[in-house]
Amino acid sequence: MPAQTISPESEDQFHMTVAAVAGAAWLRVVACAMTLAACTGSTKGTNAQSETRAGDAETLATMELVALPDGEPAKLADQWVEAGNEQTAAGEIAEADSLGTTDSAAPEVAQFDSTDSMPADSGLLQDIVSEGVATGTESEGEENLVEPDPWAELESLVDDVLLAPPKQVTAAGLAVLLAEDPDHFFIVDLRGASLWGQGHIAGAIDVSLGNLWAFLAAGNVPAGKPLLLVCHAGQQSAWAAALINMMGFDAWSLQWGMPAWNASGGNMWASACSDQGKALKVTDAAPPPPDSGFPVVDFEGESAQTALHARAASFLGGTFKTKTYDAVAGSLDQYFIVAHVSQQEFDAGHLPGAIRFEPGVALDAAAQLDLLPPDSPILVYDCTGEGAATVAAALNVLGYDAWFLKFGVSSMWCSDLDCAWSPDKAGSYPVEAAGDGT
Secondary structure, three states, X not given: OOOOOOOOOOEEEEEEEEEEEEOOOOEEEEEEEXXXXXXXXXXXXXXXXXXXXXXXXXXXXHOOOOOOOOOOHHHHHHHHHHHHOOOOEOOEOOOOOOOOOOOOXXXXXXXXXXXXXXXXXXXXXXXXXXXXXXXXXXXXXXXXXXXXXXXXXXXXXXXXXXXXXXXXXXXXXXXXXXXXXXXXXXEEEOOOHHHHHHOEOOOOEEOOHHHXXXXXXXXXXXXXXXXXXXXXXXXXXXXXXXXXXXXXXXXXXXXXXHHHHEHXXXXXXXXXXXXXXXXXXXXXXXXXXXXXXXXXXXXXXXXHHHHHHHHHHHHHOOOOOEEOHHHHOOOHHHOEEEEOOOXXXXXXXXXXXXXXXOOOOOOOOOOOHHHOOOOOEEEEEOOOOHHHHHHHHHHHHOOOEEXXXXXXXXXXXXXXXXXXXXXXXXXXXXXXXXXXXX
């Protein structure tokens, strides 16, 4: 889990150059997209930075400032380095079909210089070739443009959310941050006016999930201010944070929701933990499905970045796509089931027919994403529902019909889990009632 308010959406300045060089035998167009760091950096420096980041992640997890799954620091360090450093895209575009002559004119060089900032993983090569780099032969006078793949661009923009651990803050970590700086976060309480009025974290604003995007779009959150979302049990806030982060915000979710801060106003987790699904628990692994391809998304002539914002906003203000155990127990065969858990957790027992997708690795177009059915409902589950909510949000933006299991495995065989809610997780940090200073 990234430290405190480090955002995976950090942006660099890019210089893009496309050069067309006419030679005696070959015509080669090389497209390069690189950050300023890539021009001056080194592999040695990147390795050192990755080691430092891994140490930072472990230290912060020890301090309970962030929620970090076991074994994640090194993986997370790589993500930090990748997000903040070099990305280069280059490739041969075409060959000339004639030898030409030795007294060719000097080559023409087309310059594309962008000073606009953009995410590190933004498909720059696609952007360059879409400007109209031609292939084919000059003698024929034909221009065969290389067509970008909009869905692949969309998938690359979603990767930071799809492959990273959910951005969560523990209650203990939040207490430390607020003691140091009461204004560290812009806090939004999603639970509704009634519960907010009974008691909320100091300074928290009451905004419903359905009104959240309008609230953000109106500019109510100061630029650069990290946003903390608080809900009943950490799942609604994880869903919303994932969608908001895809749109460039620095959004975090309070792990376990309000009960972890102060359970006096109600504790959904106390009744959510159940062993009602133990009868369905199996240990045999289902055979992997065949490749299914990817969803078809109507971009309506817009860029992948524009489509990303529009789709994320629509899900933020639309259906909160979660299913309870009771709702799916008798119809599991109607879903493609994704167990977003570790190998150890999967081997200990899972839902029948579930396919395991390794957190932070498998849900990528270059790995196993094409195993998901593009036209059938998908049910994602993990231990608590918080990570699954993040994954489901990203999959819906990509065009899948993805749902997550509310409360996760905790609602099926809670007593078998080390990761489930337990009474010692209930907090008693101070709250404010309506009129106490807000």
